[in-house]
Amino acid sequence: MRIDSESFFGQLADEMNASPDRFRILGDADMVAALVMRAPDGDFAVRVRFEGLRCEGVDEVAADEAHLADFFLDGPLSAWQAMFDDILRNGSASGRLTINSLALLATDIRLRGDDPMGVDKFSRFNQTLQEYLDGASRVGVAAG
Template sequence: MKIDDVAFFKLMQSEMNADPDRFRLLGDADTVFAIVMEDGRATFRVRIRFEELNCVEVGPGAPDTIVDFSLVGPLTAWQAMFDDVLANGRATGLQTINSLVLLGDEVRLTGDDPMGLDKFSRFNQTLQEYIDGAARAAVATT
């Protein structure tokens, strides 16, 4: 699957919305964030919004779009993360989004609003489940 494509994130959106029980355990999450993939001079940016137990919006995000936080990194790092998710059914080892941001070698957490940045930690497990949905989406589409 091509990961720098809004359609890819829409598949994960469908997975999340199809499985509310998985997310009910974690509770409501309300945040809007961006994933930014840098590849040389090209930059792919997707804007994702969670409301309660659902992913209600996935779309291209303009650079000046207002989000709580952005996760910014090279396409190669994102590819490695999603490859791990697809290979193992979920992120493992240091390929979880929290580990990647904590190490900060490639994927960075950025944002202007301290409350918005906090949401990365406050909704981290929900975000991880959303990302892990890539594996379920892959199974569903094969």
């Protein structure tokens, strides 16, 4: 399965929702994140909505609508693929391939948003987002 698909992120949501104990220690999350993957043959963007210990919605959106989320993470598909490849190798993202490191370094994937309070949700809930993304190691996505 390709990472630039709504169905992939839907499977990550199903994995999260089936494993509430994995997220309970992180606490409730209330955020809408958009992930934008840039590619020469067309961009892909998905909006992911978290409420409490669940992922309550996954929707493909136009990349130019990503700013409507609380925050969005924007970068080349190759950078996203490198993160997911690392997750598959290690069971979770490691080192500079965690979503927090990638966003802080801002060399490939950048944290963006129109509202400072929305962007702050990335800082508050990034471990929940990372655990959601790490679900790729459990849903059987194929590496790049």
